Amino acid sequence: MNRVVITGAGTINALGHNVAETLEAMREGHCGIEQLEFRDVERLSIQIGGQVKGFEAEGHFNRQQMTLYDRFTQFSLMAAKEAITQSGLEFTGELAAKGGVVLGTAGGGVSTWDDNYRAVYEEGKNRVHPFVVPKLMMNAAASHISMEYNLKGPSFTVSTACASSNHAMSQAYQMVRSGMSKAMVTGGSESMLCFGGVKAWEGLRVMSKDACRPFSANRNGMVQGEGAGIFVFEDYEHARARGAEILAEVVGFAMTSDASDIVMPSKQGAARAISGALKDAGINPDQVGYINAHGTGTAANDKTECAAVADVFGPHADKLMISSTKAMHGHLIGATGAVELLACIMALRDGVIAPTIGYEEFDPECALDVVPNEAREANVDVVLSNAFAFGGLNAVLALKKI
Template sequence: MRRVVITGAGTINPLGHSVDATLEAFREGRCGIGPLDIRDVDRLAIRIGGQVREYDADARFNRQQQALYDRFTQFTLIAAEEAIRQSGLTFSGELAAEAGVVLGTSGGGLNTQDENYRAVYEEGKNRVHPFIVPKLMNNAAASHVSMTHNLKGPSFTVATACASSNHAMGQAFWLVRSGAARAMITGGSESMLCFGGVKAWEGLRVMSRDACRPFSANRNGMVQGEGAGVFVFEEYEHAKKRGAEILAEIVGFSMSSDASDIVMPSQQGAARAIQGALRDARLSPDQVGYINAHGTGTAANDKTECAAVANVFGASADDVMISSTKSMHGHLIGGTGAVELLACIMALRDGVIAPTIGYEEPDPECALDVVPNEAREAKVDFTLSNAFAFGGLNAVLALGRAP
């Protein structure tokens, strides 16, 4: 069983177009949620979201590339470029054959789908672009990352709704730990802030019209976001031998299924995933200093997650810090766990805990240390990152300080 470390990180999300910008926003407790700037927003009941602002696709990709790259793929390629550049790896020869890509997404090319439904049903067109299918397919981002960076090893896409990124990163972790790969590019991406995407989520009646306030008694729902987070997972000895900077170590991973309800979360299912990650990492609850919560800002999620943490951590529950950065960047659905992993890295590397902003009223059913409104300096040795998806699919990663 090989040790697995993170040697590169990249992102583009509502808080920033890079890792440094995102971590600065975490430290400042900045909110990236605002009025939506999309077509037909006036027909929506929900008009806020965590959009990637000041993004110019023309400055990043030529017309031929944009014909192939949906917005979620564009975000992935930008984040992957930053992560691979930081890692210092060049994929050629044996390393190219032993490195691959596992990415998470829920909707894939939803912007492309939305545009083409309009063209066919609203505008009455009978022909669409010949590259629509390769542009909208869920594995498009993984495929383009593999082609761009010459990654010839195991490559695929995971789609498990809001847990997609964590499931993808867990698979990448297992591949490197088992020796099936020497390095993996992994994370997730999502861009469903289009008319059809928001309208579909409106139907669930779980969306806030004004803000995301996880764990606060006056919370009133989740807020959608968009963006990508991508990492380089590398076998420790390989990274050490080449003198790479190590950001953190992946020490454990676990998955569970609620097997109960398609939308309502289960305390028992979440607890099994948390317990499994601790067991895989050979950690006791009192060793974990910080948990990046799934923390959507819905009553069902927040109460269930807090109960699961309290159940697993027992007497240690009062000592662990738990925060939801969704309060700042919104819920990136299939990409959310990847962007949130940056908060775990920041806690381990920099000793700064990202806050839960928008916290206004204590909730007795969420009586944990939720790091309200302001970032906190604290030394932690181990962190957990939770992701609990519709369909009852749960994935929890455990990270440790860089060895």
């Protein structure tokens, strides 16, 4: 098995339009959740979200591209450009033939769906643009990245709700580790912040109208976000031979299914994913210093996740730092694990633990060190990234300082 490292990172989200801006916002505990701005938002009972503000697609893409790129694809291409540029890789020859892209998204082109449903059902039009299908399809972002960067190897999309990114990155990791590819582009993208996208989530009655407060006793629901996080996963020896800057090493993963309920999380399923990632990485529980939690801010998720962590880590759970950055950038659904991986990299490289902002009241069912409200300096060597999705699908990644 080959060692796998991260040599490039890119993002656009409610906290920033690149990695530097995002990490600075995380260090400062900035909240990117604000009043939503789009058509008919006043008809919604939920009017807040982690919306990407100040982004004008027209400044980055031409008219022809705009007919093909849904907002989630635009985000993907922006983040991929940053990640691949940082990596310094050029995909030619054998590297291009075997290099690919695996992305996660839960909804794909939701804005395109929304706009065209309006056109047909509300405005009475009988025709839509001929490129609606290639614009809204779930694999659009992965396909456009493959075309933009000459990636001719395994390229596809993973859609497992809130675990999509972690599942996608796990697959990319496995491909590099097995020797199938020397480098893979991976991560996730999501843009559901339109009228139909938010209205559908309203129906679940798991949304907060005022703020996301993970692990706090007065938490009252999740808040949606949007954006993308993209990374370059590369064979360690390949990266070292060309003198690449290495951000972190990916050392293990695990995926489990609760096989119990479509929306209620399972402590056993989450715990099996966490312990499985440790086993795959060959890491003892007491080596882990930080966990980037799924931490949605819902009553059920947060207490279930804390119980799973307590079960796996035993007495060491009291020494762990565990935080949720969703209170800052919102829940990016299929892209959430990718953006949250940036907090894991920051912990390993910079020794800064992103805080759980919005924390107000202690909850005895979440009695762990949740790094409340302010970032913390700490030296950690191993971190985990948790993602637990509707449908009972779980994916945990383990990263290590290098």
